[in-house]
Amino acid sequence: MITIFYFAGLREATGTDREEADLAGKTIQELSAWVNSKYPHLSLDAVRVAINEEYALSEDVLQDGDTAALIPPVSGG
């Protein structure tokens, strides 16, 4: 299983801060498609994905047990 984290506006729009999904072996691009099909109202265009706390590329592949965090545009500072 993959644990997906949602932050900030994504957390509010999905109504959850995390969920598990059976996405091992899928790419980041496929993960985004899965999230988009579950939450069609989300805009993920500017969202980056981090796997296990490191920014990932859209072709990177998820392994069982990974955490995938959806990172909307940041605004620290």
Add this chain to the structure above:
Amino acid sequence: MKAYEIVTEPIEPQRYADYVLRPEAGAVTLFTGHVREWTRGIRTLYLAYEAYIPMAEKMLTKIGAKIEEKWPGTKTAIAHRIGELQIGEIAVVIAVSSPHRRDAYEANEYAIERIKESVPIWKKEIWEDGTEWIGDQRKKPDVSNENKGLDSE
């Protein structure tokens, strides 16, 4: 304290300045970023920050390592606060020491630029008539409706 941390309590900047001060340092730059009440004519009541804490702390640590590589002889400490912050409170502190002032100034600005660009921290503005999560303040995505001209700086 840790040299690179996300905190929930009020930030005491002097602790970070003291942490980076060494006998070989002739300069310490101490940047504090504060909650601003007025942004382009819109009044903020307070801010709520959240972070992906473990990733944010890792990235702050990497920024510090990068600074020590780019400006040899510097030492850095960075903290960002999350939770509800009132007007005037410190959201972020960056302390850099170096033998001479130029490196300390440059490295300090480098750190805040990197934080604003990619460290997973978000702020929500709370106004009298609504709230909004603020998006990237440096590169504005075409498709996002998150900014609406309300970005800071």
